[in-house]
Amino acid sequence: MATTTDTIQELANQEYKYGFVTEIESDSAPRGLNEDTIRLISAKKNEPPWMLEWRLKSYRHWASLEQLNKEPKWANIHYGPIDYQDIIYYSAPKPKDQTNGPAEIDPELLATFEKLGIPLGERNRLAGVAVDAVFDSVSVATTFKEKLAELGIIFCSFSDAVQEHPDLVRKYLGSVVPKTDNFFATLNSAVFTDGSFVYVPKGVRCPMELSTYFRINAEDTGQFERTLIIADEGSSVSYLEGCTAPQRSTNQLHAAVVELVALDDAEIKYSTIQNWYPGDEEGRGGIYNFVTKRGKARGVNSKISWTQVETGAAITWKYPGVILQGDNSVGEFYSVALTNNYQQADTGTKMIHLGRNTRSTIVTKGISAGHGQNTYRGLVKIMKGAAGARNYSQCDSLLIGDKCGAHTFPYIEVKNPTARMEHEATTSKVGEDQIFYLRQRGLSAEDAVSMIVNGFAKRVFRELPMEFAVEAQRLLTVSLEGSVG
Amino acid sequence: MLSVRNLQVKVGGREILKGVDLEVAAGEVCAIMGPNGSGKSTLAQVLAGQETYEVTAGEVLYEGRNLLELNPEQRAREGVFLAFQYPVEIPGVGTAYFLRAALNAIRKHRGLDELDAMDFLPLIREKLKLLEVDEALLSRAINEGFSGGEKKRSEILQLAVLEPRLAILDETDSGLDIDALKIVAGGVNALRDPERAIIVVTHYQRLLSYIVPDTVHVLVAGRIVASGGRELALELEEKGYGWVETEPEPAVPAPA
DSSP, X not given: OOOHHHHHHHGGGOOOTTOOOOOOOEEEOOSXXXXXXXXXXXXXXXXXHHHHHHHHHHHHHXXXXXXXTOSOOOSSOOOOOOOGGGSBOOEEEOOOOOTTOTTOOOHHHHHHHHHTXXXXXXXXXXXXXXXXXXXXXXXXXXXXXXXXXXTTOEEEEHHHHHHHOHHHHHXXXXXXXXXTSOHHHHHHHHHOOBOEEEEEOTTOBOSSEEEEEEEOOSTTBOXXXXXXXXXXXXXXXXXXXEEEOOOOSSEEEEOOEEXXXXXXXXXXXXXXXXXXXXXXXXXXXEEXXXXXXXXXXXXXXXXXXXXEEEOOOSEEEEOOEEEEOSTTOEEEEEEEEEEOTTOEEEEEEEEEEOSTTOEEEEEEEEEEOTTOEEEEEEEEEEOTTOTTOEEEEXXXXXXXXXXXXXXXXXXXXXXXXXXXXXEEEEEEEOOHXXXXXXXXXXXXXXXXHHHHHHHHHHHHHTTSOHHHHHHHHHHHHHTTTTOOO | OEEEEEEEEEETTEEEEEEEEEEEOTTOEEEXXXXXXXXXXXXXXXXXXXXXXXXXXXXXXXXXXXXXXXXXXXXXXXXXXXXXXXXXXXXXXXXXXXXXXXXXXXXXXXXXXXXXXXXXXHHHHHHXXXXXXXXXXXXXXXXXTOOHHHHHHHHHHHHHHHXXXXXXXXXTTTTOOHHHHHHHHHHHHHTOOTTOEEEEXXXXXXXXXXXXXXXXXXXXXXXXXXXXXXXXXXXXXXXXXXXXXXXXXXXXXXXX
C-alpha cells in the first residue's frame, strides 16, 4: 500500500511549466560591468544626460561597495560568490524586419507570451487587465495604453517614461529607494534596463488592473528592472507583476527595484506572483532574486498594500516595506512564501511609522517542504512622532516533512509610548492525521496536502485580485513538488 | 457486508487487537462496546485505513473484497465512512468546500456527474435541517474552533451527505449533552437503510437508547468476549465490564 509519504513524493515529478527557451536573436552587451557598460545601456536607450549621470553616480557608489566587499551577508541564505563581471547586463530581442513599421511586435515574442498565458494581441488580450510585457532587458508591448491615457493615466515602459515624462521620472526616481540604499538597489540604479511606469492623476480610480509580466530568456543575463508607481491625491490603482524564466543549470541574477508613492488619500495595491525558475530538485540552477521594494505613504490617509506569493527562485531576498509618513496612513503586507527542494527564502517587510495614527498590518505564511529554508524577517519601527501608531503582525509557518526549516526574526523598535503592537507567530506541521482525515472522505493524498496548504495560505490569497487568486492557488499546488512527508 | 476474521493489529509495536472476529450484515446496526483501551477505536481506525497501524494477521472482507488492500481514499469511495472520535481541525479550508470536494471524489468514482456549488447547496441544506445544524457552519473552516458538540454534528452531517454503505461511528456520543445526543441519534436513525450497515463504537449504553442496535459485541483486551442483542448492552450497563471480563463462557451467539 502506498504511504502518504510516497504519494507526496510523487508530486516531485511535476515539472516547472515555464522552463522553455525562446529562440530569438538578441542584441546583447558584452559580459562584465564598468562605466562603458553603463554608457552603452544609456546610449541604447537614447537617454538624456541626467539619466546617464544618475546611473554613473550609482555605479561608482556600487563599485566602492563591491571593492569593500559590502554585498549583504546578514540574511539566512547560503550561496556561492556571484561574479559580477561574468553577467550580461543588457540583452534585447533584435527587431526582425522594420519594413512594416517599428510598432510591429516580433511574432516569436507574441507566441512566447501567449504560451505564458499573457496574450498581447489586440484581439485576444486579457479583458480588464492592462499588461506591460518585459522580455530580458526591454519592454516589448504595453496593452490598453491609449484607453488609460483617456483618463490621464500613464502606463508605459520605464524607458518610454524617461523619454516622454522626464519631469515625473526625475521628481520621483530614487525618492523612496535612494540610489545608495543597499548593494543590490545601487547595482540596479546603475544598470536597470526597463520596467514599468505608472502615474495616476488626482482623483482618478484606475478602472482596470495594471500588470507587468517579467520574462528572463537569455542565458547568463541578469534582469534589472525598475518600477515606479505614483498615485496622486485621491487616486487609486491596483498593480500586479508576474515572473518566469527558462530552466537552466546556472544561476541567474535578478535585482529589481520597485518604488511606490501615494499622496494624500491615495491608495496603491501591489501584488506579486513570483514564479522564477527555482532550480532543480538537487538545487542546481535557479534565479537569485534580490529585490528592493518600498512604498512611501506620503500623504495623509494614504494606503499602500503589498501582497506577494513567492513560489519560485532559488534564493529570495526581499522585504517590501512601507514608510508611513502621512498622518493616518496605512501599510499592509500579506505574504505567502513557499520553499521546496533546496530553495531558500529570507523575506518579510519593513513598516516605518512616522506619521500620527498610522497603522500597519503584517500577515505572512511561510511554507517549507523538501530541504527548503524559509525565513521571515521583519522590522516594525515606531518613530518618536508617530503618536497612536498601531501594528498587528502575524507570522505563521507550515512545515511539510522533517528536512526543511522555518525561521522567524521579528524586529520591533518603538520610540513613542502611545504605540500599540501585537505580534503572533505559530509553527505547525502538515499532520498525518489531517491528511488521513481528508483521505477518509475520499480525497487523494495529493489533493489533501494541496487543500491543507491552500487553506493555510487563504488569508493572504483573499487579498489578491480575483483573477490571480485562482492562479496563485494552482501555482502553490504545482510548487509542492518533492515535499517529503 | 463486512467480515472480520482473526484480525490482529499492532500499534507502535504493542499488540492491541488479538484476533477479532466480526460479521456485520447490510441493514444491521451493530454496537461495539468495551472499556477504555480495549481496542475499539483501533478497530474503527484500521477499518478506515489508518496506515500507522500494523495488521499482523487476519483478513477483512468488505462486500467480498479484501478491504485491507485498499488505501483510505479507495475505501471511502467504495462507501466506508468513519465518524472520528477526535475530528481534526484543518484551518482555512471551508467545510462546504471540503464536503463538496469529498462528495465529488466519491461521485466521480461511481461514474456520476460532479455537482457544482449550485447543485450542492439544496442537498446540503436538507441535511443541515435534519441535524439542526446552523448553515453558518458551512463557511467555517473544518472543525476549527468548533465545540465538542459541533464537531460531532459535523461528522454526522458529513455522513448524511456522503451516504456511505458502511458507516463507523467512533465514540460519537462522547462530549455530547443529552439534547445534542438526541439530535445526532435522530440523524443516524434517519440513515438506517436495508442497504447500509452502521457500526456504533461506544463505551456507554446511553447512546444505544437512542440508536437501538440489532447486535451488540463486547470488546475486551483486543478480543470480542461477548455478543448478543440489545439486552446485552443493558446488562453491561447494570453490571459493568467486570462482569464479562470474568464470565467463564462469555460468547453468546449473535442472532442470525
